[in-house]
Amino acid sequence: MERLQKVIAQAGVTSRRKAEGLIEEGRVKVNGKVVTELGTKVSDRCKIEVNGIQVEREAPVYFLFYKPTGVISAVEDDKGRKAVTDYFHEIEERVFPVGRLDYDTSGILLLTNDGDFANKLMHPSYHVDKVYVAKVKGLMNKETIQKLERGVQLEDGKTSKARARILSVDKQKEKSIVELTIHEGKNRQVRRMFEALGFPVQKLKRERYGVLELSGMNPGDYRELKPYEVKQLRNQAVTQKSKKR
Structure with missing residues (x-):
């Protein structure tokens, strides 16, 4: 069982904080019923809707991508430029980039379908080097x-x-x-x-x-993060936030 707002965030719909606001505004349904209580927990079998649209839950995946120059850090581009997700056609999950790298900048970029993880790493209060x-x-x-x-x-x-x-x-x-x-x-x-x-x-x-490097990779390569790497990133973000306080 997971908290409703966490499930919504992990599905990439929005951040956990904004998900809480949607719940309180009555814009979230669980199994057809409006839920406004933030402590509500749901199981994998529950049908969740946000603004009338069903939330599609996938198992979370995390990738390290060696972004080449001349590639945009987006799911798609209206100008026809190559996007980072063009390198992930073989991946069934709907991944998106965590933050961005400029079009002319190369190097490490993370992609995931875990919105909660992405928002935590991008939030200004979490300091990841x-x-x-x-x-x-x-x-x-x-x-x-x-x-x-x-x-x-x-x-x-x-x-x-x-x-x-x-x-x-x-x-x-x-x-x-x-x-x-x-x-x-x-x-x-x-x-x-x-x-x-x-x-x-x-x-x-x-x-x-953070703890991730590009060892042994070439531009355009990607690999799935190991569980301990995901855990280290989460822990580092929390630790750095605590230090700031």
């Missing part, structure tokens, strides 16, 4: 690294503290390769952070997401 490696135009130094780490003022606010280190500097070509670790998910955040400091990004890759 994301490690990027950026090739930028210009010669980075200790001073600019410290600016990245203290937070950079962007149009939509100042970024949180980060960790950064220079991996290499090519003085002849005036290029630098920098590793940046953040936990936020602002739109095009990494690119905008570097650009705000005068270092346009030429190439960007997300190499680590």
